[in-house]
Amino acid sequence: MNSEDLLYTLALQNIPNLGDTTAKKLIRKFGNARNIFAEKSSNLVKIDGVGQGRIQELKDAKYLRAAENELKFIQDNAIEVYYFQEEQYPEKLKHCLDGPILLFSRGKIDLRRKRMLSIVGTRQVTSHGISFCEDLIEKLAILDPVIVSGFAYGVDITAQKAAVKNGLQTIGCLAHGLNQVYPKSHKKYIREIEENGGFFTDFWSTDNFDRNNFLKRNRIIAGLSEATVVIESAEKGGALVTADIANSYDREVFAVPGRPGDRFSIGCNNLIKTQQAHVLTSVADLAYILNWEIEEKEKVVQKQLFIELEEDEQKLYNLLKERGKTELDLLALNSNFPTFKTASLLLNMELKGAVRPLPGKLFEVI
Incomplete structure (x- = not known):
């Protein structure tokens, strides 16, 4: 332009x-x-x-x-501008009726052939939420997604820091112009995020920070990605708004279940209860629903001398070792596991370096 x-x-x-x-x-x-x-x-x-x-x-x-x-x-200020009719405009956002006509960015964002995942949640994240978020992103690293969030306190900054730590791109969607930083205490993260992704906003440099801007910002978080994950949320909150927007865009939504009665589990549990979100307990749940297959170049996993398998994983491993290359459906039939559970177990085993997938939904032990 x-x-x-x-x-x-x-x-x-x-x-x-x-x-x-x-x-x-x-x-x-x-x-x-x-x-x-x-x-x-x-x-x-x-x-x-x-x-x-x-x-x-x-x-x-x-x-x-x-x-x-x-x-x-x-x-x-060398701001990069994305116009909704141009090729470099984020692909998923093109399909959102209310996506911005102009999107401004700073950093080293590369969205070509990239999986995109938005991770949101409460600003008052618990130690359990932090641990789950960090572990999830560490295990997601082999799939090389771009981690999108809102650069806010709590789950947002936890997800973005974990993305940088694991060598993943991360994008912070801002509720203000690129001449400002909110919260100010996050100024120390600006450089490393710009070196490993960057920032998006559709606000101008003259737009004063206003909490009402968060709603407008949330549509970009939801619109950029094919799925939104809610780690923790109270009964009401911005993360639930983002999940609602993602559902309106016909995107997948995942929520991490928590104990009944825990304040910051109520929102996630309600999303699951009302069938507005899939249950997320591991990377396998997400990869199965999104059909994120690991490409050949990503499958090179150093074989470990001792691989710890869960009981159900060991059952599948023994079947594969005995039969050799076997189709997913046949494995499910002979193990008496539902197909979705078999696929989930196999992905966990793949990430552990115990099995590898082959063309035609075949699997074999490594």
Whole structure:
């Protein structure tokens, strides 16, 4: 996108109460943002969502003047801009009706052929929640997903720090412009996150921090990924809003179950109880539902001298050792395990370096 097109698109984005859904309608109808500002009012008013109030604002030069200032900020600070009609715009977000027409980023984000997973939860995460989150991401590392979160206290920063520690890309979605840091105490994490991913926002440098911005930010967290994981949540909270948005986008949602009565298990348990989320107890649950198969180059696991297998895993291992290469369905039949459980057990065994998958849903011992 050249500077002139970006200028007019910024101005369009800045029109109060226009919204991304209506802005996209206008762009698709008239070709680009510049044409919209030049269009006759009689044609604009025919577009659903554009009333006389919006038309008057489209004719007000102050929005172009504001866009000029924001364009200068973008250029002076080497901000990367993603436009919803361009190829580099995040693929999953393209399918969200209310996805931003412009997305601003900083860092070294690379989304090509990447699995994307959003991890959210309470700001008051418990020690159990921290431990589960860190363990989950450590075991996810072999699948090389991009970990998306909100750079907030609690589960968010735990997930992003764990991603960096395990060599994974991580993206922090911000509820303010790229000239600010919230919370301020997280300023110390900026550099390492930008070196291992970066930040996304659709807010301008002139947008003051406001807690109401979190709702708008959450749609980007949910929209970027094919699945959202809720680690811990009280009965109400931003993580549940993100899960609801993810469900509205027809994305998978996972929740970590907790003990009944625990304050920060209530939200997750309710998601599971009302069938708004899958139960998540291990990486295997997630990989099975999302059909995340480990590619050949990722399957190189150093064979351990002593591999500790659970009782059910040992049963499958013995069957494979006795029969040799065996299909998943046949393993399920001979072990008397449901197919989904067999697949989950096999993935755990694969991560332990005990078995490997082969084409045609075959498995064999290593």
